[in-house]
Amino acid sequence: MKTGGVNKLSVASTSALVLTYVKSLYEEGLGRDYLAHIDFSQVKNLADELSRITPLFREALLLRKRMIRYLIKQLMIQHPRQQVCILAAGLDPLALQLTEYFPEQQLASIYEVDSANMREKQEIYAAISFHDERLHTLQADINNTHQLMSTLIDAGYDPQQPALIIFEGIIHYISEEQFLSIMRNFCSRTKANAVVMDYMVHAEGLPVNSTSKAEEMLDTMESYIGSRLQQFSRKKIQNLLTLLEADQLDIYDMQAAEYVLNGQNKIYRGERKGLLEIISFHI
Numbered sequence: 001m002k003t004g005g006v007n008k009l010s011v012a013s014t015s016a017l018v019l020t021y022v023k024s025l026y027e028e029g030l031g032r033d034y035l036a037h038i039d040f041s042q043v044k045n046l047a048d049e050l051s052r053i054t055p056l057f058r059e060a061l062l063l064r065k066r067m068i069r070y071l072i073k074q075l076m077i078q079h080p081r082q083q084v085c086i087l088a089a090g091l092d093p094l095a096l097q098l099t100e101y102f103p104e105q106q107l108a109s110i111y112e113v114d115s116a117n118m119r120e121k122q123e124i125y126a127a128i129s130f131h132d133e134r135l136h137t138l139q140a141d142i143n144n145t146h147q148l149m150s151t152l153i154d155a156g157y158d159p160q161q162p163a164l165i166i167f168e169g170i171i172h173y174i175s176e177e178q179f180l181s182i183m184r185n186f187c188s189r190t191k192a193n194a195v196v197m198d199y200m201v202h203a204e205g206l207p208v209n210s211t212s213k214a215e216e217m218l219d220t221m222e223s224y225i226g227s228r229l230q231q232f233s234r235k236k237i238q239n240l241l242t243l244l245e246a247d248q249l250d251i252y253d254m255q256a257a258e259y260v261l262n263g264q265n266k267i268y269r270g271e272r273k274g275l276l277e278i279i280s281f282h283i
Contacts, residue, residue, distance in 0.1 A: 014225065015090025015117070017043045018169065021058040022065050026093065029100055033128040034093045046224055053220065054213045059267050060254055060276050064198050067257040067278045068168055071196045071250075072098070075164055075280065076106060079194070083163040085152065086112040087142045087182070088170045091121065099132040108161075109134045111152055115141040142170075143178050145185050159188075167197035172229045176240060183244050183283060191247045191282040198278045201253075202231045207271040214275050234277065246281040253277050 020040050026032050040047075050057045076082060086095055089112035098110055112118075118139040125131070140151040153159070165186050171179055186193045203214040222229055234251060241249065254274025258265050268274055 013043070013090065013117070014169070014173075014221075015092060016040055017047060018061055019091060020044070020047045021061045024062070025065060026097075030096050030128060030130055031093050034096060034124055034130075037124045037127055038091065046220070049220055050217055053217045056213075056267070056274075057217060060274055063254055063257050063261065063274075064168070064276055064278060066261050067252060068166070068196055068198070069094075070261060071278070071280050072164065072166070073101075075194050075196070076102060079162055079164075080106045081108045082194075083108050083157060083161055084110045084166065085157065085163055085186075086110065086166040086168075087148075088167075089114045089118075089137075090169075091117055092168075094166070094168075095135055095137070096125070096130060099135055104134070107134065109136065109156060111136045111138060111155060111157055113138045113140050113142060113148065113151065115139065142182055143174065145181055148182070149185050162192040163194075165193060165195045167195055169198065171197060171199050171232075173225070173227070174230070176230075180240065180243060187244060187283045194280060194282050195246075196278070196280045198276050199237055200229065200231045200275055201273075201277055202233060203275065210272065217275075237277075237279065241281055244283050246283050249279065249281045251277055251279045 016038065019035065019038070020043060023035060026035050072084075084095075084098060084107065086092075089095065095110045095112040098107060112121075112135070116139075118137050122137050125137070136155040138151050138155055140147045142148050149159075157163070163186065165183075167182075174182075183195070186195070203211055203218060218229055218231075237251075238249070252260065253268075254276055255265055255268035255272060257278060258268050
């Protein structure tokens with residue numbers, strides 16, 4: 001199928017899956033133009049199955065993305081002219097949107113890094129006539145920290161300058177040791193670097209009527225990716241951050257995130273806290 005004179009990128013990945021649920025965030029501007037170049041047919045059946053299990057899956061992903069963008073905005077206001085590193089960026093056009101949201105005096109440079117789809121992503125940028133010298137789209141395996149850091153530095157990243165690290169939708173797929181190894185590359189003596197990330201909590205910690213649906217959803221996702229998804233308690237995440245000597249922790253479950261973003265709770269009320277939590281901290 002052709003769109004705008006170029007082939008649509010047909011992908012089967014968790015990144016594409018998430019984008020199928022959050023298209024409402026990209027209904028105008030460059031984000032809309034970008035998504036028009038992606039063919040989501042390969043993840044449609046999985047998306048339909050997860051929606052059948054629980055419509056909350058879509059709501060949770062929307063809240064996650066909106067809350068992460070909210071925290072990015074707050075951190076950028078506090079510390080303008082930051083570098084932004086989006087690790088395991090996938091197909092998400094967050095970097096593209098940040099260039100729209102923040103002028104040059106607020107945002108120094110953006111580095112989006114992943115081990116796949118980066119060349120195709122650049123082709124889509126070209127197809128929608130997007131060009132911003134602040135954005136660097138880089139191919140590297142974030143679990144190979146030597147490759148990651150050398151790739152970033154070669155592209156202009158300065159470890160001596162403050163940076164905002166976006167670690168969205170990643171920790172579910174890696175070990176605790178890999179997480180610590182990646183984060184230690186961004187630790188600074190003055191705690192100048194901020195991190196925004198999410199993680200999944202243990203399903204058994206949810207209200208009884210939510211546990212079975214959460215476990216069915218996780219089983220479906222694990223069958224799709226072919227491996228286990230990592231889940232955490234809040235205490236476990238706090239312990240990991242203690243090892244990084246992290247400061248200024250702010251943690252939001254889905255109920256808290258919905259309230260911050262909407263000023264009220266319509267979806268997450270009572271004991272309903274959700275399967276995801278979002279956290280920001282300094283290292």
